[in-house]
Amino acid sequence: MNMEQLETYAKAQLKNNKPINLLIAxxxxxxxxxxxxxxxxxxxxxxxxxxxxxxxxxxxxxxLGIQIIAFAI
Structure with missing residues (x-):
């Protein structure tokens, strides 16, 4: 997962007035x-x-060691 994917997800969720859900390791x-x-x-x-x-x-x-590993719709 990278920032471009996160940004695309976040903008789509915002457009639909829905929260973003992220998994953080x-x-x-x-x-x-x-x-x-x-x-x-x-x-x-x-x-x-x-x-x-x-x-x-x-x-x-x-x-060190903290990472956004996934998002959930």
Whole structure:
């Protein structure tokens, strides 16, 4: 998964007034976390994700081991 895919998903969800749901892998946790961003927050959260995660593989730029691994519709 990459930033282009995340952005396409987020814009489609926003257009349909639906939240985005992301699975985030973190070191030390046996299962990924499910993060939900409501439609009203999507534009700002997308800006944050673009500034904070590497665009090619969605790994966190400042926290080793944190990665957006999937999204759910």
């Amino acid at each position: 973190m070191p030390g946790f046996p299962e990924p976390e499910l993060i939900t961003n409501p439609p009203a927050n999507i534009e700002k959260k997308l800006e944050y994700y673009k500034a904070t995660y590497n665009h090619d593989d969605l790994t966190h730029r400042h926290a």
